[in-house]
Amino acid sequence: MEPTLPMPAAPSSIHFHANCTPTNYSTSPPNSWPPFPLAPAREISSYLNHSRHLSKSKPLPSLASSSQPRTLCFVAMEKKFVEEAGCCYYGGDVDVDGEGRATALRPAALSRPHTQAFHLAWLSLFACFFAAFAAPPILPALRPALVLSPSDSSAAAVASLAATLVGRLAMGPACDILGPRRASGAASLACALALALAAVFASSPRGFLALRFAAGLSLANFVANQHWMSRIFAPSAVGLANAVAAGWANVGSAAAQVVMPVAYDAVALRLGVPVTVAWRVTYLLPCALLVTTGLAVLAFPYDDLEGNRSAAAAAGGGNRSNTLWAVVRGGVGDYRAWVLGLTYGYCYGVELIMENVAAEFFGRRFRLPMEAAGAAAACFGAMNAAARPAGGVASDEVARRFGMRGRLWALWAVQTAGAALCVLVGRMGAAESPSLAATMAAMVACAAFVQAASGLTFGIVPFVSKRSLGVVSGMTASGGALGAIVTNRLFFSGSRYTVEEAISCTGITSLICTLPVALIYFPRQGGMFCGPSATVDDDDNDDGDVGANDDYMLLK
Structure with a gap:
């Protein structure tokens, strides 16, 4: 020995x-x-x-x-x-830093807790995305069953986005106080119950609105997902970890586009179940996914590497200043959180819009049957498996060479490219004889860039505030839902614009709303056009958020 x-x-x-x-x-x-x-x-x-x-x-x-x-x-x-x-x-099999956070993402190394937490986080959020986007691909069956008009469908989509907005705002402080694991598991189980009740009792447009609202609430788990990864992974890997966890989870929306029509047909056509009952039986699938993943997350023992403690306790122990109000104030009072919320509203917000309208767009414009239109629309969401992680990789790589300034420049460039491609998708769809292949290619390219921009955004979020990480994550994530709501009301509601024109207008708005990235500045690392502040002192703890020995915000 x-x-x-x-x-x-x-x-x-x-x-x-x-x-x-x-x-x-x-x-x-x-x-x-x-x-x-x-x-x-x-x-x-x-x-x-x-x-x-x-x-x-x-x-x-x-x-x-x-x-x-x-x-x-x-x-x-x-x-x-x-x-x-x-x-x-x-x-x-996992390299860790001084705080026990993994310095690299190794999905195949099923060690505890880094990799297991990573897989639980993305699978739980996958179930949430599946549930949230289960309705759009089977709308042709839901319309006669619930007597839905086009305005009812639009109102339900807005209700889903509004639920996402409210849920994400509430989830941020919940993660800071309770921890992301408990908050995520409880939210999944609560949403599963609400979704099941809405599916059983819905019999009118109001019931359909309640169904979409309950499903939209589940997307609040995105905040818990990103918060959890930011506590498990070190700064050198947090961009990639956040992006991969969210990217793989977002594929749940694509899975819903493919699986829900097939499941509905199996129940209604092969089993001969009446239409008014078949769609309710089909909704057992997202409910079961939510319950399974919610219980798995709650059964897992770790929020972070120091036990199941709140972020406020982790940042300040027993300090009275680390109350709920201090946590909320730390996030709401930081202008960078507001800017990131705005920009995220027009990368992830664009994704939400496209996933809500793509199936109907392809079905109407190219006369595709329900299954084919769902498969075409699924291509947009499926890009999350690679595009969003690519954004996280890009964020971490440019940070190694150029620091925070590299992260900011990469976000601006990629999101601007995605916005331009969104304009192109609308213009191609508006052509007299649109090409399905060309429109699909442009849409997939647009998806790649806007989803990579989402990954780049959450490569920056963890560096805004350690103590108020949940609040900042919630504000940024809520910006995605809010951007989609505003865009839906401006361009996709009523008959003022065609769907093709509305898509182009969305791209133009995204181009404009990406510009404020230039305003983001970190005194220790700089901004897009300015270097680090010469007056920053190593002992400056940013109102107790970052201490002299805390390298959380360093990009090494």
């Missing part, structure tokens, strides 16, 4: 071994080593920050068993996470 080298300055419950190379915490120890008890993650993090220079610059003398110089490292970095009286074991 290797000799144990105790350090007097370390917490009594932390044990060290001399068997790791400097800063390499993923090397597995010999199997003969016993698992040692660990201190709470905050003690480990504090000691690691204090002694980091030792492990990098002061190798120990050679031990008798080896001629190679050895250095101190934490056995904590060699063990898997388990919950035991507030303590954690760290899995060797």
